[in-house]
Amino acid sequence: RPSCSATTALISLGSLLLLVCGLWLLVTIFWLQAPSNRTGGGDGSRALPEPQACGVVPEAWRFDCYPERGVVVTRELCEARNCCFIPASSSPPAPGRNGVPWCFYPPGFPSYSLVSVNATDLGQTGTLVKTVKTYYPKDILTLQLELLYETDNRLRVRITDPSESRFEVPIAVPKATEKASSPAYSVELSNEPFGIIVKRTSTGAVLLNTTVAPLFYCDQFLQLSSSLSSQYIYGLGEHRSSFLHDIHWNTLTMWARDVAPTELTNLYGVHPFYLAMDEGGTGTAHGFFLLNSNAMDVVLQPGPAITWRTIGGILDFYVFLGPDPASVIGQYLEVVGYPAMPVYWALGYHLCRWGYGSSNATWDVVKNMRNYRIPQDVQWNDIDYMDRSLDFTFDPTAFSTLPDMVKDLHSHGQRYVMILDPGISSVQPEGGYWPYDEGLRRGVFINHTDGSTLIGKVWPGLTSFPDFSDDVTHEWWYDNLKRFHDKVPFDGLWIDMNEPSSFVDGSTVGCPDTELENPPYTPGILGGLLRAKTLCASAVQKTSSHYNMHSLYGLLEAKASARALKRMLGKRAFVISRSTFPSQGQYSGHWLGDNRSHWKDMYTSIAGMLTFNLLGVPLVGADVCGFSEQTEEELCVRWTQLGAFYPFTRNHNSIDQKPQDPPAFSPAACSAMKQSLLLRSSLFPLLYTLFHRAHTHGHTVARPLLFEFPKDVRTYGIDRQFLWGKSLMVTPVLDPGVDYVVGYFPQGLWYDYYTGDSIRSKGEELRLKAPLEHINLHLREGAVIPTQRPNTTLFVSSGQPLHLVSSLSEDGSAGGELFWDDGESIDTFETDQYAHVVFTVNTMTSEVLHDHVEASYITVETASFYGVKVEPTRVMVNSHDAAFTYRANQVRLGVRSQRLSQPYSQ
Numbered sequence: 001r002p003s004c005s006a007t008t009a010l011i012s013l014g015s016l017l018l019l020v021c022g023l024w025l026l027v028t029i030f031w032l033q034a035p036s037n038r039t040g041g042g043d044g045s046r047a048l049p050e051p052q053a054c055g056v057v058p059e060a061w062r063f064d065c066y067p068e069r070g071v072v073v074t075r076e077l078c079e080a081r082n083c084c085f086i087p088a089s090s091s092p093p094a095p096g097r098n099g100v101p102w103c104f105y106p107p108g109f110p111s112y113s114l115v116s117v118n119a120t121d122l123g124q125t126g127t128l129v130k131t132v133k134t135y136y137p138k139d140i141l142t143l144q145l146e147l148l149y150e151t152d153n154r155l156r157v158r159i160t161d162p163s164e165s166r167f168e169v170p171i172a173v174p175k176a177t178e179k180a181s182s183p184a185y186s187v188e189l190s191n192e193p194f195g196i197i198v199k200r201t202s203t204g205a206v207l208l209n210t211t212v213a214p215l216f217y218c219d220q221f222l223q224l225s226s227s228l229s230s231q232y233i234y235g236l237g238e239h240r241s242s243f244l245h246d247i248h249w250n251t252l253t254m255w256a257r258d259v260a261p262t263e264l265t266n267l268y269g270v271h272p273f274y275l276a277m278d279e280g281g282t283g284t285a286h287g288f289f290l291l292n293s294n295a296m297d298v299v300l301q302p303g304p305a306i307t308w309r310t311i312g313g314i315l316d317f318y319v320f321l322g323p324d325p326a327s328v329i330g331q332y333l334e335v336v337g338y339p340a341m342p343v344y345w346a347l348g349y350h351l352c353r354w355g356y357g358s359s360n361a362t363w364d365v366v367k368n369m370r371n372y373r374i375p376q377d378v379q380w381n382d383i384d385y386m387d388r389s390l391d392f393t394f395d396p397t398a399f400s401t402l403p404d405m406v407k408d409l410h411s412h413g414q415r416y417v418m419i420l421d422p423g424i425s426s427v428q429p430e431g432g433y434w435p436y437d438e439g440l441r442r443g444v445f446i447n448h449t450d451g452s453t454l455i456g457k458v459w460p461g462l463t464s465f466p467d468f469s470d471d472v473t474h475e476w477w478y479d480n481l482k483r484f485h486d487k488v489p490f491d492g493l494w495i496d497m498n499e500p501s502s503f504v505d506g507s508t509v510g511c512p513d514t515e516l517e518n519p520p521y522t523p524g525i526l527g528g529l530l531r532a533k534t535l536c537a538s539a540v541q542k543t544s545s546h547y548n549m550h551s552l553y554g555l556l557e558a559k560a561s562a563r564a565l566k567r568m569l570g571k572r573a574f575v576i577s578r579s580t581f582p583s584q585g586q587y588s589g590h591w592l593g594d595n596r597s598h599w600k601d602m603y604t605s606i607a608g609m610l611t612f613n614l615l616g617v618p619l620v621g622a623d624v625c626g627f628s629e630q631t632e633e634e635l636c637v638r639w640t641q642l643g644a645f646y647p648f649t650r651n652h653n654s655i656d657q658k659p660q661d662p663p664a665f666s667p668a669a670c671s672a673m674k675q676s677l678l679l680r681s682s683l684f685p686l687l688y689t690l691f692h693r694a695h696t697h698g699h700t701v702a703r704p705l706l707f708e709f710p711k712d713v714r715t716y717g718i719d720r721q722f723l724w725g726k727s728l729m730v731t732p733v734l735d736p737g738v739d740y741v742v743g744y745f746p747q748g749l750w751y752d753y754y755t756g757d758s759i760r761s762k763g764e765e766l767r768l769k770a771p772l773e774h775i776n777l778h779l780r781e782g783a784v785i786p787t788q789r790p791n792t793t794l795f796v797s798s799g800q801p802l803h804l805v806s807s808l809s810e811d812g813s814a815g816g817e818l819f820w821d822d823g824e825s826i827d828t829f830e831t832d833q834y835a836h837v838v839f840t841v842n843t844m845t846s847e848v849l850h851d852h853v854e855a856s857y858i859t860v861e862t863a864s865f866y867g868v869k870v871e872p873t874r875v876m877v878n879s880h881d882a883a884f885t886y887r888a889n890q891v892r893l894g895v896r897s898q899r900l901s902q903p904y905s906q
Helices: 014-033 051-055 075-080 325-336 359-371 402-411 434-442 471-485 546-569 599-614 633-643 667-682 684-697 853-857
Strands: 113-119 123-129 142-151 154-160 185-190 195-200 206-209 216-218 221-227 233-237 250-254 271-277 285-290 296-301 305-310 315-320 349-351 378-381 415-420 456-458 461-464 492-495 575-577 589-591 649-651 722-724 728-731 740-745 748-752 758-761 764-769 776-780 783-788 802-807 814-820 835-841 845-850 860-866 883-887 892-896
Touching (some): 123 185, 154 325, 206 221, 221 315, 271 325, 315 325, 349 359, 349 667, 359 378, 359 402, 378 402, 402 415, 434 471, 471 546, 492 546, 546 575, 599 722, 633 649, 633 667, 667 684, 667 783, 684 783, 684 814, 728 740, 740 776, 758 764, 776 802, 802 814, 802 835
Parallel strands (some): 349 378, 349 649, 378 415, 415 492, 575 589, 783 814, 802 860
Antiparallel strands (some): 113 123, 216 221, 221 305, 233 271, 250 296, 285 315, 296 305, 456 461, 722 728, 728 776, 740 764, 748 758, 748 776, 783 802, 814 835, 860 892, 883 892
């Protein structure tokens, strides 16, 4: 509401001031409470809003009434929609705009009314009706509301069409069987106009308020707006941006698209979930998830408020109450599924490039890495290994020794991964092509509406596209993988181009002129058409039209691939996918796409990594040193240091660039890269344990500082630093030509990981030395982290004894844990085939919480204690004297004892 302060400067009489303000308030209430007085009759006619009603809406709370792109909105166009037209104080935004809307909804714009509410076993149901149609076609005038109090910290709301079945996203979500007994939320329903207000019962904080703008529910246009609890919003993937989203008229479009990471562009994946911090630095947080796969715009505005605008499906959303950020993510993953436990070698160093040219050239790179004794667990090949770019083939000339190379990798404890694209060549090469022939016979390909196979164009030329929503396709996919594995025993899959991407719009014969191809409203997707560089929206899949299924394509291909690998290998599946959707973490990891060799790309990769950890895909990383354009030595060194702390670490570059594997650079640069990769290998026990926590509890692996310090508002925007788990802080150099980095240290005691030197922070930024060969790591007080002596592969490293590093709190205490299994068997936690050890420091003790044969392989060789204030005169290990060292300036105690080298049975 506008204040009366400007009026008081002109009118000094207090009584007159009260009268003016009172009349103004009455007018405002009238327009909010009595929309029937401003609407026409049953013919759908509406009167224009009164100017005074428009004038009371602050700019920050103006919701766009004319969101179509490429249209210069005039007063006539706006008022034809019975909306307010007021030029904003700023200059008019350009088409495809982000800015204060000039055309916006007046108070009391016709919307739905709640006409009945009934209690159910799980919550409430209600009926919504409206009598005035909107300006989008096929209005649905009667809706069904369903409120489901599923758990004390999870509310589900469904708004559906009771007269007709509409598309719903085909992923499994939990079904509540009883109503929450003590919900942490309260729900208020507004009748006229309809709205939902969700509050946190402990504080009264409003987490959701949909009364701020009208609800739309048309066949191809659904819109829901709400206030936000604060400006601190995260998630809403996949977009290239800072970790903390900008709420100043920021539109995030979602529709899976093959495009190099670019700001303000819909990218490879679709994740309509956000995490929001509550106002006031309370440390509480909540989440919101819209279960919808159709093309959509998500608009953030400075109210703060959000608008969801989608062109199909239903409104099916969840509110998660936390109360802390980590709990919100765990509650979200209870719905979409916890991530899979990765096979151990997935956490090693991966090397790839597009353009090795031959299997012998690839093999030479591997041998060179071995000669330099640089850690490498996995070698990859891009599409150049294929025969004429055909899936499930390899070039019989240039890659004739590929099977021998893979055999050699296996003999050295290394693994092999190759790329697969979903596009299957529809042009018959000489001798036929079994994947296409058999696919036609089984009917696995996506079709046009007339039943003919849709043909696009990808690397091999004309291609057809498997329909992974069909179980028949899964079986065909498995058969193809098995046939190829018999020739080249690969270990994992890299599935690319699966938005799905095509080099032509729609198909080689175009797309029909239908409502699916040309909806009344098209979100701000790159290219302006749903079919831009992908398939026709009207294309037919078994589950539904591509219009509904498009953004699910990468998820369903990943699901088919993971299932096939488990069945074929009898081990955990390793799949890395470009396109993703909620629940993806159950089946694959993700890399952040075709980035560039720029310093900015290295910086934004941190935000991408943190965001995907929020989204339940913790096995994530960016192409180290950059994919396209030529990298620089300094950039590659710094990026390798940062990449050593991606949960998924792969160096990959393009065909037209020079090699960028570590030996390709100067001896000094190669040495710096090697040291960072050895450091990663030494921390494998910690990283593996963090992935166990992600798999079993929905925790993040790479973690924003705000998760551990949610009451420290200064952490809310930090995306140049991050944590592994709760205790290891990484502060990389992200700028060229510097030998220092500035990092923020939340309040508490921190220790230099390498030296044990302590920093007592009040919550402050500190300048840290960072020569080219060094990445800053700090341990938070109170931690015990397990490490191992590194080697060139994790297979060797994981057999080494442990070294425990303890960072003592002020009272001398610390704690940590280790999860250990064979690293590759399926469901070891679920079938009790693992060891779980908890470490505690006052007197250093360990407790085996779960014993298994794996525990017999765990030995401890050494231990270090940071923060020992007084030099000890004697150290005992299992009641026996042990040798130790003490350096007062580093406040570090090192202990070595043969007693620690015994198998870990207690």
